[in-house]
Amino acid sequence: MNLNLRIATLVTLAAGSASQCGAAEPLPSWNDGPARTAIVRFVHRVSSKGSPDYVPPAERIATFDNDGCLWSEKPVYFQLLFAIDRVKQLAPQHPEWKSEQPFKAVLEGDQQALADARMEGLAKLVMATHAGMTTDEFAQTVKDWLETARHPRFDRPYQELVFQPMLELLGYLRDHGFKTYIVSGGGIEFLRVFAEDVYGIPPEQVIGSSIKAEFEIRKGVPVIVRWPAIDFIDDKAGKPVAINKFIGRRPIAAFGNSDGDLQMLQWTAAGKGLRFCLLVHHTDGDREWAYDRDSHVGRLDEALKQAHQNGWAVVDMKRDWKTVYPFEKSPR
Amino acid sequence: MNLNLRIATLVTLAAGSASQCGAAEPLPSWNDGPARTAIVRFVHRVSSKGSPDYVPPAERIATFDNDGCLWSEKPVYFQLLFAIDRVKQLAPQHPEWKSEQPFKAVLEGDQQALADARMEGLAKLVMATHAGMTTDEFAQTVKDWLETARHPRFDRPYQELVFQPMLELLGYLRDHGFKTYIVSGGGIEFLRVFAEDVYGIPPEQVIGSSIKAEFEIRKGVPVIVRWPAIDFIDDKAGKPVAINKFIGRRPIAAFGNSDGDLQMLQWTAAGKGLRFCLLVHHTDGDREWAYDRDSHVGRLDEALKQAHQNGWAVVDMKRDWKTVYPFEKSPR
Structure with missing residues (x-):
């Protein structure tokens, strides 16, 4: 996965040089709109010493859904x-x-x-x-x-269908002392294979659904064997429960795109002090896909209503993102 | 828990200044014996650039049992x-x-x-x-x-019954780029209340047994409620399974004191490259307790046999530790 390693490295380098020289604007693939403004304002308020909303680095936990939030989820997961x-x-x-x-x-x-x-x-x-x-x-x-494997629509490796603006956001948060986590309905051991290379998120910061596993010694060699039984479904009300179990701290920022993320955002928003919640709304049928309340994958209905009621940030993908996928910048 | 915060701070400061000036010997509460020598040699080999056994910092995972390994476990847990x-x-x-x-x-x-x-x-x-x-x-x-609460024998808060040599070991490993984890049969949410203050181990690096929990909204407030049913027992063969689930990487060093830690040590030892396993053997009935194969709490039998067979380090508490508890240095 050299290609992905290269993507992650480039993003990191870009973010690094921006923070070092203080000149380049952060989040270059984000248009100057309410979502970008809300992110930058929040990060500034929680990470600036002397700010009334200052949060110590150890408590700067940010959780991200994966399917539809960090990479695409169509035609199916x-x-x-x-x-x-x-x-x-x-x-x-x-x-x-x-x-x-x-x-x-x-x-x-x-x-x-x-x-x-x-x-x-x-x-x-x-x-x-x-x-x-x-x-x-x-x-x-x-x-x-x-x-x-290649994605049927784009004929690209699946791990190239990650969202460039979200890669920049992950790097921007980490540059400001955040610890970034994936909290996904997808399989925890599936995600861990690529999360570090593609997102810069190490295995111990990946939380997902799991099947049962057992330790045994096979011909003198200790192994962990995967069994065909559900252990935990990390979706909907399971997300805050898994966050509590794996992290033991409440996030101060949470990012999702579907009703499956609603409880994670509610749990995050209800903590004391300044909190940030964001939904990615898939509105770009040309560059990606356009769907919400009627989609069988990544259905977004109740969470969008609550976002409007509670003032959570909503990304309008078509309007807010200059670039969707990293490969748009360097077409074949 | 200001007292514990003070203990942790002192240990950290001591370790920090030692590594900065390069003069003070590490692990000052350890007598110069085979256990201390094995620890220092292992840490040097995995953390020195150019060493054939070098391990990148991200993979320097060390897991510690808690009861009987980081603090006492008598008369009962x-x-x-x-x-x-x-x-x-x-x-x-x-x-x-x-x-x-x-x-x-x-x-x-x-x-x-x-x-x-x-x-x-x-x-x-x-x-x-x-x-x-x-x-x-x-x-x-x-x-x-x-x-x-006060411990019945020592009339001290329980969190003062931590092992000074193990506090130094945690700090020494962290100073050399290790990420230190607790992997305990005790309750994960019980441990997290004091692990950061007492051991310098943040909640997300504490793994333990758990009961079921559910997310719900009570009178408009999102809460996580604990239910009277076992979720997971983090003991024996459960330890490697939990390590795999929570960390997603195999430790390169593991520390325990009982048969409940055997599988964690086996899983650690079986990884590729240099690995380190250590058992604390409770041999000091005067300063702490002396027990092993016949104890109902912290029984140590099979793991001790395997330690001898496999060349794992074994701490003889009476012989190897100058100090057991931090309070011995400053009696009331």
């Missing part, structure tokens, strides 16, 4: 596309899948049957592709997939 | 003494406890009946005292207890 590719790859070892749903639908490319499979079917796909191996083996499988 | 004190405090609101075990045993000070209650009874005590309130309320209860 990328992790589901990983599961689908993996089913195709494993099919020769599973002749029974030819007649068993939802595997049959995947192998025949039957989108309608796959859509009909719903949550129960998707869980079957995930368990068949995410469990039954050691943690090291799973990580290698994800790594291999990220190196070869 | 301090968290159980908290539960017992809490039962006494809550008794007026629970007249039924006068006739219900194990509450009756606690209220009558009946040690034998309490011992007979075993795990099921202890779980009842923990649930009655650790659940049914918000996370904020629980943390406040623990804080209040730590400020007033």
Whole structure:
């Protein structure tokens, strides 16, 4: 993943030189609008010594959803596309899948049957592709997939479909003493394979959904084995619970894009002192996608209402972002 | 907890000045023996640029058990003494406890009946005292207890029964770029109340056992409520699983004192490259306690055998530690 490493490095270098010379404007891919203004004002108020809203660095915790907030989530969550590719790859070892749903639908490319499979079917796909191996083996499988798989619309590696303005925001917050976390409904061990290279977020700052795992000694070698059973779903009301468990501090800033992030934002906003909440609203069907309350992936309805009621920042992607993806700057 | 803050500050200052002037010997409360030598040699080898065993700072993860490793665990785990004190405090609101075990045993000070209650009874005590309130309320209860409770043998606050040599070791590792974690069978939210003040370990680096928790909005206020059901037991084979989940990297050094730490040490030792494992053997009945394979608390048997087989460091508390508790240096 040299390419991503390069992206992260460039962003870091850019952010670093901006803070050193004090001349370059922060968040260069953000248009000068209310969202950018609100971010800069908040960061200034909590990080300036002597400010009545000053927050010590140790408490500058910022949590980010991943799907639809840091990278795209269309046509469906990328992790589901990983599961689908993996089913195709494993099919020769599973002749029974030819007649068993939802595997049959995947192998025949039957989108309608796959859509009909719903949550129960998707869980079957995930368990068949995410469990039954050691943690090291799973990580290698994800790594291999990220190196070869291409997004159907953009024909690019999935990890290039990250949002340039959000990469800049992560760097800007870290430059101001923030500790940045991912808090995602996606799989924690899936995310950790690329979060450090792509976002500069180390494994211990990645929180996500998990399946059960067990320690055992196989032929004298200690391993952790992944089992096909849900351990925790890090979505909706699960997000503040996971934040409390993993971090043990309440964030002072939270970033999301769907109703699945609402409780994380509520929990963040309800803390004492100055807090910041932001929603990314997908309004750009040309450069990315346009969707909200009627989308089956990343549905945004109640959270948007509450954002307006509570004065949370809302990014209008079309209006607020000069660039969506890093590759727009250097077309092939 | 100003006192503990002072302890942590002094240790940090001492470690800081030692590393700055390069003159003072590290780990001053450790006698010059094989355990101290092994620690210093390991830290030098993994943190010196150009060393064949060099490890980048981000991967310098060190995990510590708490009970019996960072502080004492006799006559029983301090968290159980908290539960017992809490039962006494809550008794007026629970007249039924006068006739219900194990509450009756606690209220009558009946040690034998309490011992007979075993795990099921202890779980009842923990649930009655650790659940049914918000996370904020629980943390406040623990804080209040730590400020007033006294250890039966030493008549000191429990958080003064920490091991001075281990405080120095934590500081020494951090001075060499390590990230120090607690990985304890004790309650994660109990530990987090004092870990930062006492050990300099922030909440997000504390891993422990947990009960279920749920997010809800009570009278318009988002809260996280603790429920009387086990979520995860962070002991034995649970320790590597929790390390994998919370940290997502394998430690390069692990510190424990009982069979409950064996799997954490095995998982650590089995990683690639240079690794370090250490057991604290409680051999000092005068200054602390002397116990191992026959103890009902902190039993050390199989792990000690494996330490000898695998060449893990073993601290002989009586021989290796000049000082056990910080207060020995400044008696009242």
